[in-house]
Amino acid sequence: MASAAKKTGSQPTVDPQAQKLAEQIIEILEEKSASRILSINLEHVNPYFCIFVIASANSMVQLKTLGREVQKRLGHELRVKGLKTDDIESGWVILDFSDVILHLFLPDQRAFYNLERLWGDAPVIYRSQDLIAESEAGNKKGQTAGGKHHGD
Numbered sequence: 001m002a003s004a005a006k007k008t009g010s011q012p013t014v015d016p017q018a019q020k021l022a023e024q025i026i027e028i029l030e031e032k033s034a035s036r037i038l039s040i041n042l043e044h045v046n047p048y049f050c051i052f053v054i055a056s057a058n059s060m061v062q063l064k065t066l067g068r069e070v071q072k073r074l075g076h077e078l079r080v081k082g083l084k085t086d087d088i089e090s091g092w093v094i095l096d097f098s099d100v101i102l103h104l105f106l107p108d109q110r111a112f113y114n115l116e117r118l119w120g121d122a123p124v125i126y127r128s129q130d131l132i133a134e135s136e137a138g139n140k141k142g143q144t145a146g147g148k149h150h151g152d
Helices: 016-031 060-077 085-090 107-113 129-145
Strands: 035-041 051-056 092-096 100-105 124-127
Touching: 016 035, 016 051, 016 060, 016 100, 016 124, 035 129, 051 107, 060 085, 060 092, 060 100, 085 092, 092 107, 100 107, 124 129
Parallel strands: 051 100
Antiparallel strands: 035 051, 035 124, 092 100
16 A cells, blocks of 8 residues: 555454455555555445445546446456446446445545545544545644634
8 A cells, every 4th residue: 555545443354355455455556546445345334335435436437437446356256247338427336346346436535425424433444645645635724713602
């Protein structure tokens, strides 16, 4: 994984094959400049999946490029091959690798569906540097605003 990548500390164990596949997916996403990449361990939260990888694309073109590149390089691992035009136009592409599910979003769709919140009790395996910075900025903003009211 790239140096901007960060694995979080002590999380429950993940199936090693699923972990390796998730890492390969993340490497491709980083190479193609996906943003806000997050990998979460669902093994103890949902019996059907091991890992969700969630990432954002900044445009419809990038969304299509990300999906196609992952498919081109790891297509042999996919359960269902082929990107559907409707999926790309919807702003949410799902690639099912059995134990790893990749969710690629445009920003508005990612905010609307908010999978991070839905699966918020699942341990984080990986968080890209931009998500780390975003989280730290949010924490600092919360501390600065803490308890002050306008007009006091």
